[in-house]
Structures are given as structure tokens and as C-alpha cells.
Amino acid sequence: MTARRGKKRREGNAWLSRVLAVGVFVFLLAPFAALFFATDWADFHFAQGDLGAIRTSLLYSGLAVLLAVLAGTPLAWWLARGHWRGKWVLDALLMLPLLTPPLALGILLSSFYGPYSPVGSVFSQAGIYLTNTAPAFILAQIYGAMPYYIIAARAAFEGVPRELEQISRTLGRNRLQTFWQVTLPLARIGLSAGVALAWVRAMGEFGIVLIVAYFPQGIPVKLWVNLQDIGLDAVYPLLWIFFLVAVPLPLWIGLRARRQTQALF
Structure with a gap:
């Protein structure tokens, strides 16, 4: 019973x-x-400039995610494996871009990288303008996406058993070889999730981009422009395309990572 x-x-x-x-x-x-x-559906059509916004978002989001991964992976590994007093301070600082409202973060970026700021003037003298340009667009997306990738990548590295890394070192591999041959494959699923999350955040970033790089217009800003200038009906076609171009990449990354991880075992 x-x-x-x-x-x-x-x-x-x-x-x-x-x-x-x-x-x-x-x-x-x-x-x-x-x-x-x-x-x-009977009158499904794009507004003027929609196709350009799609190209802008795809190209610059891809570059932003690539830079975020290249810069964020070493930092995530360092945070996952490092132990020192006051580490919680870095953890708190890393949360600042996540906690700051996007519009406010865009204002801060404009204040720091704008043409009249000391940093912005240095870039301007080199011919790089970080407001309403392609570099400014990518910069805004990096600030919107990189913190999410770092947090996901850090969790992925923390999930790799240190014992396996130590065994690799005792077998004669150096630290870099251990990272590429042991740590990175075992952290693949978490890193892939971080890349997918960074891609979605970069593609969908609106508040920061609106302030820092209104031009060139990506999909989120163009959705807002269509709503203001044309009306609600002009939003739906571009929104459908946004889903079609933004969703497949994270799905493909996740499936590929799982298959490769299963092949290891």
C-alpha cells in the first residue's frame, strides 16, 4: 500500500x-x-529602409559578438579560476552594465566616447568617430552583449572540474594546451549559450544604440521609427524578419554544441 x-x-x-x-x-x-x-498578411510589405536595417543589424551584430567573445573569454576564465581578496568587488563592477538602464548606459557612453570628451577627441583625431557611425553602433552592441557573455562563460568555466585540468598538466601539457584541449571542450555548452545570449542581446539592443548610434539604423531603432512615422502596421513585417534572422543562430549553436559534447563521451 x-x-x-x-x-x-x-x-x-x-x-x-x-x-x-x-x-x-x-x-x-x-x-x-x-x-x-x-x-x-494580405498587405505584407517592408517600409523604406527596412532591408538596410536588416543588413546593418546582421553585419554589425556579428562583429560585436565576435569582439565580445574574443575579449570576454579571457576575462571570464580569469574570474572563474582566480582567487584573491576583494574579488567580490570585480563581481559587483561586472554587474553595473547589467543593472544600468540601457538609455542611461547610452548617455554614459556618449559622455565618455563623445566627440567633446577627452577619450572621444583622441579617437576623432585618429579618424574614428564614436557617435552615429558604424564603430559607435558596434561599441553600443558590445556594451549591451558582453556582460551577458562573460557571466555565462564564467559559469561554464567554473563547471569544468579542476582535477581534469590538473591531470592534463601532469601529462605534460602546458596551461595553454590544457585550456584548448580540456577546458574549452568541456565548457563548450556553456560558452555556446553565452554566444547565443550575446547574439540575441546585440541584435535586440535598443536603448544604448538609440543614444550612441541612431544612425546607421538597425532593426530595433527602425522598428521604433516605423511606429512613429508610419504606424503599427509597418512594425509587424520587420519584426517577423527580426525573429527569422535572430533566432536560427542561437538554436544552431546550441544544437551543435550538444552534439559535439555527446561525441566526446
């Missing part, structure tokens, strides 16, 4: 978990169902 009751209780808990999971899933996707029915 006791075993039977325990089985029924487990089945009831499993059923409740499924219901809650489905409820949360429906809650998250309900607005997108509304998007499907609100779109005027």
Missing part, C-alpha cells in the same frame, strides 16, 4: 509539473500568437 501511494504521489507531482510547464510556456508565447493574428 505504501509503495502504491508513493507511486501515485510521484505520478501526481509529475502531472502537476507538466501542467505548470505548459502554463508557463503558453504565458511566454501568448504575445507572439497575437503578433501572428495582428499581421496583415
Whole structure:
């Protein structure tokens, strides 16, 4: 009797978990169902400048994510493996870009990198202008995406057992070889999640880009411009394209990382 009751209780808990999971899933996707029915499919067309905004977002988001990964991976590894007094201060500072409202962060970037600031004037003398230019657009996306990648990459590195790295070192591999041959493959899923998250954040960044690089217009800013100048109907076609170009990359990265990790074992 006791075993039977325990089985029924487990089945009831499993059923409740499924219901809650489905409820949360429906809650998250309900607005997108509304998007499907609100779109005027009979008059589905792009506004002027939409295709240029798509190209801008794809190209510059890719460059921003690449730079964020190249710069953020060493920092994430250092934070994951380093131990020193006052490390919590760096953790708190890393949270500042995440906690700062995007519009406020855009204002801070304009104040620091603007043409009338000391740093901005140095870049201006070198012919690099960090307001309303392609470099400014990429800079804004890096600030919007890199903190998310660093946090995800740090968690991925912390999940790699130190014992495996130590075994690699005892077998004659140096620190760099251990990183490439042991640490990086084992952290692949977490790093891939970080790349996917950084890509989504870069593609969807609006507040920082609006202040720092209104031009060239990417998809998020162009959505806002279409809403202001044309109306709601001009938003839906570009929004559908945004989903089509932004979602496949993180899905592909996640599936590829899982397959490669399964192949290792």
C-alpha cells in the first residue's frame, strides 16, 4: 500500500509539473500568437529602409559578438579560476552594465566616447568617430552583449572540474594546451549559450544604440521609427524578419554544441 501511494504521489507531482510547464510556456508565447493574428498578411510589405536595417543589424551584430567573445573569454576564465581578496568587488563592477538602464548606459557612453570628451577627441583625431557611425553602433552592441557573455562563460568555466585540468598538466601539457584541449571542450555548452545570449542581446539592443548610434539604423531603432512615422502596421513585417534572422543562430549553436559534447563521451 505504501509503495502504491508513493507511486501515485510521484505520478501526481509529475502531472502537476507538466501542467505548470505548459502554463508557463503558453504565458511566454501568448504575445507572439497575437503578433501572428495582428499581421496583415494580405498587405505584407517592408517600409523604406527596412532591408538596410536588416543588413546593418546582421553585419554589425556579428562583429560585436565576435569582439565580445574574443575579449570576454579571457576575462571570464580569469574570474572563474582566480582567487584573491576583494574579488567580490570585480563581481559587483561586472554587474553595473547589467543593472544600468540601457538609455542611461547610452548617455554614459556618449559622455565618455563623445566627440567633446577627452577619450572621444583622441579617437576623432585618429579618424574614428564614436557617435552615429558604424564603430559607435558596434561599441553600443558590445556594451549591451558582453556582460551577458562573460557571466555565462564564467559559469561554464567554473563547471569544468579542476582535477581534469590538473591531470592534463601532469601529462605534460602546458596551461595553454590544457585550456584548448580540456577546458574549452568541456565548457563548450556553456560558452555556446553565452554566444547565443550575446547574439540575441546585440541584435535586440535598443536603448544604448538609440543614444550612441541612431544612425546607421538597425532593426530595433527602425522598428521604433516605423511606429512613429508610419504606424503599427509597418512594425509587424520587420519584426517577423527580426525573429527569422535572430533566432536560427542561437538554436544552431546550441544544437551543435550538444552534439559535439555527446561525441566526446
